[in-house]
Amino acid sequence: MEYLxxxxxxxxxxxxxxxxxxxxxxxxxxxxxIDSALSMGFAVTFVMTLAAIVSWxxxxxxxxxxxxEFLEIVSFILIIASLVQLVEMFIRxxxxxxxxxxxxxxxxxxxxxxxxxxxxxxxxxxxxxxxxVVFAFGAGLGFTLAIVMMAGIREELDGADIPxxxxxxxxxxxxxxxxxxxxxxxxxxxx
Amino acid sequence: MExxxxxxxxxxxxxxxxxxxxxxxxQKLKVEVDPRVEKITDILPGANCGACGFPGCANYAEAIVxxxxxxxxxxxxMAVAELIGEIMGIAPEDVVRKVARVLCQGDNEKAxxxxxxxxxPSCAAANLAGGAGKLCNYGCLGFGDCEKACPFGAxxxxxxxxxxxxxxxxxxxxxCVQACPRNxxxxxxxxxxVLVLCVSKDPGKISKxxxxxxxxxxxxCVxxxxxxxxxxxxxxxxxxxxxxxDESIEKCPTGAIRKLE
Numbered sequence: 235m236e237y238l239x240x241x242x243x244x245x246x247x248x249x250x251x252x253x254x255x256x257x258x259x260x261x262x263x264x265x266x267x268i269d270s271a272l273s274m275g276f277a278v279t280f281v282m283t284l285a286a287i288v289s290w291x292x293x294x295x296x297x298x299x300x301x302x303e304f305l306e307i308v309s310f311i312l313i314i315a316s317l318v319q320l321v322e323m324f325i326r327x328x329x330x331x332x333x334x335x336x337x338x339x340x341x342x343x344x345x346x347x348x349x350x351x352x353x354x355x356x357x358x359x360x361x362x363x364x365x366x367v368v369f370a371f372g373a374g375l376g377f378t379l380a381i382v383m384m385a386g387i388r389e390e391l392d393g394a395d396i397p398x399x400x401x402x403x404x405x406x407x408x409x410x411x412x413x414x415x416x417x418x419x420x421x422x423x424x425x
Numbered sequence: 426m427e428x429x430x431x432x433x434x435x436x437x438x439x440x441x442x443x444x445x446x447x448x449x450x451x452q453k454l455k456v457e458v459d460p461r462v463e464k465i466t467d468i469l470p471g472a473n474c475g476a477c478g479f480p481g482c483a484n485y486a487e488a489i490v491x492x493x494x495x496x497x498x499x500x501x502x503m504a505v506a507e508l509i510g511e512i513m514g515i516a517p518e519d520v521v522r523k524v525a526r527v528l529c530q531g532d533n534e535k536a537x538x539x540x541x542x543x544x545x546p547s548c549a550a551a552n553l554a555g556g557a558g559k560l561c562n563y564g565c566l567g568f569g570d571c572e573k574a575c576p577f578g579a580x581x582x583x584x585x586x587x588x589x590x591x592x593x594x595x596x597x598x599x600x601c602v603q604a605c606p607r608n609x610x611x612x613x614x615x616x617x618x619v620l621v622l623c624v625s626k627d628p629g630k631i632s633k634x635x636x637x638x639x640x641x642x643x644x645x646c647v648x649x650x651x652x653x654x655x656x657x658x659x660x661x662x663x664x665x666x667x668x669x670x671d672e673s674i675e676k677c678p679t680g681a682i683r684k685l686e
Contacts, residue, residue: 292439300431309439316443323447323454330456 237368239424240361244372247424250348251380252410252417257348260339261381262406270335271385275378277340279371281321282349285314286370289353290363310353318344348377383413461512462486468508470500472576474598489513499523499597523597523612525580525590529565530622530638530681532585536561537635552606560635563625565609574604619666619674623681626658633679640681646673654682 250256257278264274289310297303322340326333333340343349352373356366387409396405465486472482477497479485489495495509502522510516536559544554548570551557557566567586579594580601588601592615602610609624621640625632629641642659653669655662661682663669674682 296435296439300435302428302432302435305432305436309436312436312439312443316447319447320450323450326456327454 237365240365240369241372243424244369245376245379246417246420249376249380249417249420250351250373251377252414253421254348254351255414256351257346257377258410259342260346261377261384262403262410263342264336264339265381265384265406266388267335268382268385268389270332271381272378273332274336274339275374275381277321277325277336278343278346278349278377279374281314281317281343282352282374282377283367283370285310285317285349286352286356286366287363288313288317290356290361290366293357306354306357307350310350314349314353315344348373380413380417384410387413459490461490464512465489465509468501468505468512469498470505472500472596472598474500474576474596474600476500476596476598522615524592524595524615525571525597525599525601525610526613526620526622527565527580527588527590527610528620528622528624529563529587529609530683531559531561531564531636532583532587533567534585535637536564537637548604549606561625561632561639562627562635563607563609563623564636566607570604570606571601571610574600576600580610617663617666618685619663619669620683620685621661621663621681622683623660626660628659632659638679638681641679643678645676645678646682649673649676 244250248254251258251261260274260278265271289306292309292313293303293306297305297309318341321343322333325336325340352370356369359369361369388406391405391409400408462483463486466483469482469486473480475481476499477485479488479493479497485493485497489509490513495513495515496506498505499522538558539556539560540558542551542554542557544550546568548557548566548568551566551568556562557568559566565586565588567582567588569582569588571580571588572582576598577594577596579596580588580590583589588605588610590601590610597612599612602608602612607624613620623632623636623638623640625636625639627635627639629643632639633641640660642656642661644656644661646654646661647656649672650668650670653663653665653667654673655664671684674684
């Protein structure tokens with residue numbers, strides 16, 4: 235039950251994109267097509283979960299015993315950067331089309347604050363190992379959910395008659411704002 | 426002291442561990458890239474200006490290997506095309522060098538002023554606000570958006586408030602063409618020496634009253650060389666430079682048609 239609460243909370247109530255406003259760059263950058271948005275979402279979910287697992291290990295097994303907790307940010311960034319490199323190589327090898335579609339946003343997962351945020355928040359909340367995994371996975375799925383919803387809306391917007399001052403980034407940001415507003419509705423779901 | 430040493434060691438160890446993992450993975454997941462792509466990328470000027478029609482030099486190099494024409498780089502010109510030709514084993518066709526031309530002569534003195542623009546000093550902003558104060562709705566605004574866009578310093582707004590291209594420096598990348606909100610700048614082959622230096626589509630009466638050097642669409646030049654010039658939207662348009670009679674240039678009442686030296 236406790237895991238479910240953590241999961242739902244990371245997925246909906248404290249959605250990393252729409253409540254914490256983390257990871258906005260890929261959220262706006264890769265959300266023009268549902269396909270690439272979904273791939274981006276899964277890539278982020280994968281890196282997020284893996285990064286949270288490894289950084290949990292490094293924090294609790296290396297940093298805490300040696301009383302080096304102050305190194306958490308530096309070491310987490312190192313971990314995330316390495317993992318993104320791995321994921322990038324893997325995607326480049328297995329699917330060049332996906333590699334092209336994600337483009338610059340793939341290496342930019344490195345600086346995606348949502349991923350560092352998950353790793354840091356898991357430590358801050360003192361989660362145990364399984365809790366960290368559930369938390370990171372939920373947060374990743376929450377990111378995927380948000381970016382796919384955004385992509386779906388933006389695909390529809392392509393065919394809509396938008397007043398010219400709102401075209402392009404304008405309508406995108408308005409859409410993101412309205413999405414964030416709707417997600418506020420989840421805030422009373424779990425006390 | 427101890428904690429400093431410990432942090433250095435720990436971070437070093439973590440870093441080493443991940444670099445080891447990455448280098449192993451790199452060997453396993455290596456993607457074979459055509460070595461010619463890298464060679465061509467090295468030869469290309471690296472300006473990433475996009476004049477070739479590809480987003481950057483690296484993308485163009487990739488496209489060349491897949492069969493794109495090798496003479497698209499206007500920055501590098503013939504020299505680069507020859508070097509690429511050596512790698513690809515094809516003879517380059519001639520690269521026609523293009524340069525940007527400012528098709529407006531309405532400088533601060535020759536244009537008629539309607540008022541003073543006090544807003545943000547940028548062509549894009551002034552264009553949205555309805556102009557920089559000149560009566561002509563087509564001409565150069567003179568705030569130098571093109572100058573800012575030019576990576577080579579080839580286009581400058583001169584003392585008379587008109588953008589001016591140094592054709593010896595201009596590489597024909599076309600960034601200024603995109604930057605100009607009024608589409609006054611156009612890319613022309615460098616050997617096209619006769620140009621209509623006006624883009625005003627206003628009827629003669631209006632363009633005459635708003636600028637001393639506007640093309641008023643009188644059609645005198647067309648009469649003198651009917652196969653070289655045509656009239657389109659109140660504007661003379663050059664069809665064939667070879668067939669333009671010198672008289673056309675001399676007879677132009679406003680001097681909108683010019684022969685460059």
